[in-house]
Amino acid sequence: MPQRTALFDRHVALGGRVVDFAGWEMPVQYTGILDEHRAVREAVGVFDISHMGEFFVEGPGATFWLDGLLTNRLEKLAPGEAQYTLLLNHGGGVIDDLIAYRLGPESYLLIVNAAKIDEDAAWLRAHARDGITFTDRSAEFAAVAVQGPAARALFAAVLGRELPAARNRVEPITFAGVDGYAVTTGYTGEDGFEAVLPNAAIGAFWDALLAAGAKPAGLGARDTLRLEMGYPLNGSDLSPARTPLEAGLGFFVDLEKPAFTGRDALLAQKAAGLPSRLAAIAVTDKSPPIRAHYPVLIDGAVVAETTSGALSPSLGYGIAMAYLPAAMAKPGQSVEIEVRGRRYAGSVVRKPFFQRS
Amino acid sequence: MNVPDDLKYAETHEWIRVADGIGTVGITDHAQAELTDIVFVEPPKPGVVFAAHNAVAVVESVKAASDIYTPVSGEVVAINEELVANPALLNTDPFGAGWIFQIKLSDAAEFDALKSPEAYRAQLSE
Known part of the structure; x- marks a missing residue:
C-alpha cells in the first residue's frame, strides 16, 4: 500500500499526475515537465519532498x-x-x-x-x-523544496525575513505558530531553500508559496534539473556496489579522518586504482532522450550502461551518466550510446552539464 | 478531448484519414495528452511494407518512449519531416501538422473495420 504525503490532496486538486515512487504516491508533473523545469531555471518552483526522511x-x-x-x-x-x-x-x-x-x-x-x-x-x-x-521522525515531518532565482524573494514574502545568503545553512523557522527548519540546500543547482515542517503545517505553507507565485513542480522536473547539474540519484547512479570515489564524490569523503565505516575499503581502492568512474556524457548527435540502462560503447564495444539519462530541457541535447572504465572516463573521450539498435555519438564532459551563463 | 468526425480510429489511439487509397496517420488528442511533452519522433522508413497493428514508429516524451502502431497494412509512402524537426507539433496539433506518416493501403476492408468517432469516444469514456 503506497504512502501519501500530507500534500497529496493538493497534488490531485492541482491536476498532478501521480505515480509510485519509492513506495510513495508522488506527482511526476502538473502542467508538464518542460514547463516546470523552465519555471525552476527562470523563476521559482516548489516540490513536495515530504517522502524524504x-x-x-x-x-x-x-x-x-x-x-x-x-x-x-x-x-x-x-x-x-x-x-x-x-x-x-x-x-x-x-x-x-x-x-x-x-x-x-x-x-x-x-x-x-x-x-x-x-x-x-x-x-x-x-x-x-x-x-x-x-x-x-520521518512520519511526523513534511518538507518542500523551493528552488529558482525567485526563491529568495518568496522566502521573505512568506516568512517575513531574509533567507541566509550562504549555501548549506540551517536555521529554525516558525510558520503560523509552528516550529520547523529552513535550509539552504537543494537538488536543482538553483538558489533556494527547503522547509521542514510538521505534517499539520505544510498545507498552509504550500498554499502561501503558491499564492506568492511558486509553480508546483513534480518529480519529473526534479530529475531533469538534478541531472543537468550532474547530481547523482541513489539507486540509479549510486549503489552498494560502487564507492563514492568511483562516483566522483571524493570531495565529500574525508580520508584524513582516523576512522569511519568503509574507510579501509576506500583506501585500498585508492591504492589499487579506481576500476571505474561515473562519467558525464553529452550526446553530440541529434538523439532520442537518453534513459537509464542504455548500452555505452567505446571503439564499438559495449563498456557500460547508462545509470541516468535525459534530453536536457535547458541544453536541448542528450545527457547521461555511466560508470566507465577509469582510463576511459576522461573529458574528451568519444563514446556512443545505443538506443533501439542505433548508435549516437557523444563524449565525456566535465560536470555540471548546465551552467548559468 | 477532441475526436474529429471525419477520421477513423484504432483502439491504440491512432487516427487515420484516407484519400485516393493513401492513409494519413497520427495519434489522437487523448494520446498526446497522456504522453505529455513529446520531444522525439522516430517515424517509419518510407518504402517499407507493414502489416496492420504492427509497431512502426516511436514517440518519446521526457519520461517515456511509446510505440505507434499502423492501423492498416501497406507501404509507407511519406513521413512528416517537419514533425521530426519539431516533435511538439504532436502536442499542439495532433490531427493536423502533427501527422506522422502516410501509408498506401493494401486492404481497404481494414480501414472499414476501424473504430468510428462514436466508437472511439465510447472507448475514451469507459
Whole structure:
C-alpha cells in the first residue's frame, strides 16, 4: 500500500499526475515537465519532498559517533551549517547519500532518501551508542523544496525575513505558530531553500508559496534539473556496489579522518586504482532522450550502461551518466550510446552539464 | 478531448484519414495528452511494407518512449519531416501538422473495420 504525503490532496486538486515512487504516491508533473523545469531555471518552483526522511541525532558524543559512520567531517561544521555526506557499508559501497545539518554542538538533523529510510535507520540503530539518541521522525515531518532565482524573494514574502545568503545553512523557522527548519540546500543547482515542517503545517505553507507565485513542480522536473547539474540519484547512479570515489564524490569523503565505516575499503581502492568512474556524457548527435540502462560503447564495444539519462530541457541535447572504465572516463573521450539498435555519438564532459551563463 | 468526425480510429489511439487509397496517420488528442511533452519522433522508413497493428514508429516524451502502431497494412509512402524537426507539433496539433506518416493501403476492408468517432469516444469514456 503506497504512502501519501500530507500534500497529496493538493497534488490531485492541482491536476498532478501521480505515480509510485519509492513506495510513495508522488506527482511526476502538473502542467508538464518542460514547463516546470523552465519555471525552476527562470523563476521559482516548489516540490513536495515530504517522502524524504528526517532523522534527529543528539547527545554527548553525537559528532564523534556520526563522524565514525559518515564520510564527510561534521567536526568542521559550526552549528547552523550543513554538509552533503554518505553512509557506506563495510566494503565502501554507498548505502545512502544525505545531508547532515548541525543544529547545535551535539545535535543533528539528517535528511535521507525516501527509499532508504528504513535501511538507514536500521544501520544507525545497529551502531547505537549509549548516551546518543537517534530518532526517526520521518512520519511526523513534511518538507518542500523551493528552488529558482525567485526563491529568495518568496522566502521573505512568506516568512517575513531574509533567507541566509550562504549555501548549506540551517536555521529554525516558525510558520503560523509552528516550529520547523529552513535550509539552504537543494537538488536543482538553483538558489533556494527547503522547509521542514510538521505534517499539520505544510498545507498552509504550500498554499502561501503558491499564492506568492511558486509553480508546483513534480518529480519529473526534479530529475531533469538534478541531472543537468550532474547530481547523482541513489539507486540509479549510486549503489552498494560502487564507492563514492568511483562516483566522483571524493570531495565529500574525508580520508584524513582516523576512522569511519568503509574507510579501509576506500583506501585500498585508492591504492589499487579506481576500476571505474561515473562519467558525464553529452550526446553530440541529434538523439532520442537518453534513459537509464542504455548500452555505452567505446571503439564499438559495449563498456557500460547508462545509470541516468535525459534530453536536457535547458541544453536541448542528450545527457547521461555511466560508470566507465577509469582510463576511459576522461573529458574528451568519444563514446556512443545505443538506443533501439542505433548508435549516437557523444563524449565525456566535465560536470555540471548546465551552467548559468 | 477532441475526436474529429471525419477520421477513423484504432483502439491504440491512432487516427487515420484516407484519400485516393493513401492513409494519413497520427495519434489522437487523448494520446498526446497522456504522453505529455513529446520531444522525439522516430517515424517509419518510407518504402517499407507493414502489416496492420504492427509497431512502426516511436514517440518519446521526457519520461517515456511509446510505440505507434499502423492501423492498416501497406507501404509507407511519406513521413512528416517537419514533425521530426519539431516533435511538439504532436502536442499542439495532433490531427493536423502533427501527422506522422502516410501509408498506401493494401486492404481497404481494414480501414472499414476501424473504430468510428462514436466508437472511439465510447472507448475514451469507459
